[in-house]
Amino acid sequence: MVLFLRPIFGAPLAEAVKRTALYDGIQLPAVFRECIDYIESYGMKCEGIYRVSGMKSKVDELKASYDREECPCLEEYDPHTVASLLKQYLRELPENLLGRDLAQRFEDACSRSAEADKVRMTTPG
Template sequence: KLKIANRREQTLIPKIVELCATEIERRGTNELGIYRVSGCKNDVIKLKNTIDSSMVHAELLLKKADVNDVTSLLKLFLRELPEALFGDEHYNDYMKMDEISDPTERDKKYKSLFKKLPPCNALTALFIMNHLIKMSKHSSATKMPLDNMAVIFGPTLLKPAINAGQATSDYDKMAEESDEIFKQKSVLLYYL
């Protein structure tokens, strides 16, 4: 879990998240499709392996790496967390938020769910959301406004439980996944 990694690093926000965001903000503000364009798989794996062995070397390597490799590394780190950053426990609650028609009640529920996150998850989520907001301010160059950032990061930060959904056909499964992605995007967009 994120808490264990943070305890090992003695930080509240994982160092890799901070390093990646810093590099992306430094060099990615004019990169068309930032976060949408994938990095080179082999280079991303090399970065990941370096981070696993030496954070000092990783920091140097990140400064030289292609910015799309850095964005891919950040997304990979978040996807590989053993639990979604927004917590697996409340996933179904997030997916039902659009069923709450009263905006005041929905706001209360969103705030309540966020307050239930462990501190390290909440701080890391806030850090990432602030980073995405900063990056979206360069959307005239990157073509990545907040809405596009939410499409990419919604599923990454909220990833569904393993057995979510019981679709009966491939078409039903695709429709269900599409609906789920839309809901994940909506949740993240609310917080952004």
């Protein structure tokens, strides 16, 4: 009998934490935590670490490993590939990372700031 696990990419954050957390008290999925740790160690001096894309085939390779709940050796990959993997993980989360309440608050704050800028620009100084 073959057992198929649901992929980690696209799974709700709480489920991913439950299935892959590193059990060090920090409630993050392994893919998120390992990518952040790697980028802090090896990628902070890379120009455009989150802007420059990594090699798609390598990102797909890493994604497949995490979806199988394996622990790939990120040190075998370049920082841009690991950063691209992290961005892809965040894009594929089924719910907004901030939650509906916080997302709405950010949207409200941004619109208030834009309205205030318009008032300042039209008010004679």
